[in-house]
Amino acid sequence: MSTIAIPALPAGRTLTLGIRRIGYEVKAYFRQGDAVFFGFLFPIVMLTIFSVAFSEGDFGTTADGTVVTAADYYLPAMLAAGVLLSGLQNMALDIAAEKGDGTLKRLAGSPLPVISYFIGKIGQVLVSGVVQAALLLTLAALAFRVELPSDPDRWATFAWVFLLGIATSAILGIGLSSIPRSAKSANAVIIPIVLVLQFISGVYLQFSALPEWLQNVASVFPLKWMAQGMRAAFLPEEYRMLEAGEVWNLGGVAIALIVWLVVGLVLARVTFRWIRKDG
Amino acid sequence: MTTTDDLAVSVRGLRKQYGEFTAVDGVDFEIARGETFALLGPNGAGKSTTIEILEGYRDRSGGEVRVLGVDPQRGNLAWKARLGIVLQDSGESGNVTVREQLTHFAAFYPNPRPIDELIAAVGLEAKAGTLIRKLSGGQRRRVDVALGMVGRPELLFLDEPTTGFDPQARRQFWEVIRGLKSEGTSILLTTHYLDEAAQLSDRVGIIAGGRLVDIGTVDEVGGADARVPVVRWREHGVAREQRTTEPARLVAELSARLGEPEGLEVIRPSLEDIYLRLIGAQDAAPSEEKELTA
Numbered sequence: 001m002s003t004i005a006i007p008a009l010p011a012g013r014t015l016t017l018g019i020r021r022i023g024y025e026v027k028a029y030f031r032q033g034d035a036v037f038f039g040f041l042f043p044i045v046m047l048t049i050f051s052v053a054f055s056e057g058d059f060g061t062t063a064d065g066t067v068v069t070a071a072d073y074y075l076p077a078m079l080a081a082g083v084l085l086s087g088l089q090n091m092a093l094d095i096a097a098e099k100g101d102g103t104l105k106r107l108a109g110s111p112l113p114v115i116s117y118f119i120g121k122i123g124q125v126l127v128s129g130v131v132q133a134a135l136l137l138t139l140a141a142l143a144f145r146v147e148l149p150s151d152p153d154r155w156a157t158f159a160w161v162f163l164l165g166i167a168t169s170a171i172l173g174i175g176l177s178s179i180p181r182s183a184k185s186a187n188a189v190i191i192p193i194v195l196v197l198q199f200i201s202g203v204y205l206q207f208s209a210l211p212e213w214l215q216n217v218a219s220v221f222p223l224k225w226m227a228q229g230m231r232a233a234f235l236p237e238e239y240r241m242l243e244a245g246e247v248w249n250l251g252g253v254a255i256a257l258i259v260w261l262v263v264g265l266v267l268a269r270v271t272f273r274w275i276r277k278d279g
Numbered sequence: 280m281t282t283t284d285d286l287a288v289s290v291r292g293l294r295k296q297y298g299e300f301t302a303v304d305g306v307d308f309e310i311a312r313g314e315t316f317a318l319l320g321p322n323g324a325g326k327s328t329t330i331e332i333l334e335g336y337r338d339r340s341g342g343e344v345r346v347l348g349v350d351p352q353r354g355n356l357a358w359k360a361r362l363g364i365v366l367q368d369s370g371e372s373g374n375v376t377v378r379e380q381l382t383h384f385a386a387f388y389p390n391p392r393p394i395d396e397l398i399a400a401v402g403l404e405a406k407a408g409t410l411i412r413k414l415s416g417g418q419r420r421r422v423d424v425a426l427g428m429v430g431r432p433e434l435l436f437l438d439e440p441t442t443g444f445d446p447q448a449r450r451q452f453w454e455v456i457r458g459l460k461s462e463g464t465s466i467l468l469t470t471h472y473l474d475e476a477a478q479l480s481d482r483v484g485i486i487a488g489g490r491l492v493d494i495g496t497v498d499e500v501g502g503a504d505a506r507v508p509v510v511r512w513r514e515h516g517v518a519r520e521q522r523t524t525e526p527a528r529l530v531a532e533l534s535a536r537l538g539e540p541e542g543l544e545v546i547r548p549s550l551e552d553i554y555l556r557l558i559g560a561q562d563a564a565p566s567e568e569k570e571l572t573a
């Protein structure tokens with residue numbers, strides 16, 4: 001008797017609002033200075049530093065006599081790092097900050113579906129990730145004379161590793177955003193995780209040169225697989241001899257990333273709240 | 280459960296504990312459709328706690344609550360689309376302009392208000408293209424108010440909406456609220472400006488220490504006794520005052536006796552005077568609560 005008919009909201013609004021959120025998020029993202037530097041420009045700066053600092057270093061020569069330069073070697077690593085930073089770090093810090101400053105509280109009181117909010121965030125990560133990758137590739141090709149692959153298969157490998165990697169990173173970022181108790185502690189919690197992962201996953205240090213136990217530890221986490229997938233796309237075919245089992249193991253890359261994607265979805269589903277009630 | 284249809288809000292025996300501390304302790308009130316109700320009380324009285332329970336932000340520890348016929352702990356998106364919320368404090372990073380923000384939020388609602396009309400209503404025409412983070416405190420607050428109204432809510436929650444408003448902006452805000460009232464919007468308001476409450480609300484509830492001290496229309500709250508006018512004058516250089524229900528007769532007497540009395544005033548207690556008396560009485564009477572925590 002006491003039920004009151006509430007007019008239904010139009011169907012399909014979750015998606016249309018999600019798309020609107022993407023535009024809104026992208027605009028706001030590029031207007032904030034500091035995040036743009038840390039998440040967005042960091043891999044580009046690092047590629048420049050490594051390419052210049054190790055320009056005399058020995059990164060090997062292929063059988064046909066092509067010398068692999070520092071820029072050649074670090075491009076796939078920085079692409080992988082960019083995916084992790086644009087996805088996981090940016091997402092986790094951004095959501096933690098929005099929890100702290102009341103953005104999420106305001107959204108929680110509005111009829112915006114949670115899924116639309118996530119579509120907006122993931123879309124923003126995708127847009128900034130694509131721009132970042134394009135800048136990295138352009139910089140590598142023009143400034144450091146990296147010869148980009150001509151084989152479409154390699155670009156296809158790059159495309160799916162990039163997309164799957166960024167989706168996994170973004171979703172994990174949503175899951176991790178609930179760990180810090182406050183926006184202030186978010187930096188202290190998230191940045192070390194991301195930094196350690198980069199060191200043990202073959203981004204800054206050559207993966208095959210790490211002790212085997214450390215390689216095994218790194219293999220549990222997704223960044224190692226993203227870096228491996230990127231190497232498969234950009235390094236000369238012979239360099240697979242340096243990988244575990246002397247194969248690129250793209251099947252392993254796909255499985256590891258999909259498993260982490262599912263873990264991230266569960267984590268996000270279980271831990272995400274617009275606000276801490278009574279907090 | 281037959282009358283929930285005519286009520287925007289009904290609250291019965293509402294309690295809220297934060298750990299051992301009881302912030303709201305058995306509050307009852309109702310807000311009819313189209314009514315403006317003001318919740319008044321000192322800092323820490325439990326106003327924001329009550330309002331945020333009604334908005335669905337906090338879970339209550341006890342009591343019955345219905346907001347537009349729905350238990351706020353179970354409110355869905357369609358329910359939220361019928362509410363407007365202005366929180367006591369909201370400080371976002373604000374990397375979008377006023378117009379972008381309002382346009383964006385408008386899209387969440389089925390029947391939003393036109394953006395230009397909204398910007399004009401809160402007097403931000405000159406700042407429509409400015410990033411929110413570059414606005415002054417009072418200007419940001421006006422954006423909050425505009426966001427609360429953008430979806431043409433059936434029920435609008437305003438938790439100290441005019442904090443930081445200059446006097447002119449406050450008057451302009453009152454006009455906006457009167458406009459909403461005439462459209463039939465139900466409003467729950469908290470404020471520390473008693474003149475604002477007197478101007479806007481049909482009824483007020485006065486809350487202190489988590490309990491409702493009094494509730495009634497602006498003209499009746501505190502009881503008839505509290506409203507007895509006071510006549511003040513000076514006689515032979517001495518200030519005199521007398522409470523009387525017949526001030527005109529007293530003034531006539533004075534004028535017959537003294538001619539034109541020096542410093543003559545007839546004062547009707549304002550809502551603020553009545554409020555202060557009620558709150559003062561509350562402080563003077565030691566409640567069980569106070570004995571417990573002392």
Ligand SMILES: Nc1ncnc2c1ncn2[C@@H]1O[C@H](COP(=O)(O)OP(=O)(O)OP(=O)(O)O)[C@@H](O)[C@H]1O
Nearest residue numbers: 278279297302320321322323324325326327328329
């Ligand atoms: N999240 C919380 N955890 C613990 N105690 C809280 C919490 N929120 C509020 N309180 C306490 O509950 C009481 C009521 O707080 P509330 O914010 O409802 O007051 P208020 O009437 O809105 O005051 P003001 O006029 O200052 O806004 C206060 O004593 C406050 O310290």
Ligand SMILES: [Mg+2]
Nearest residue numbers: 326327328367
């Ligand atoms: Mg308050």
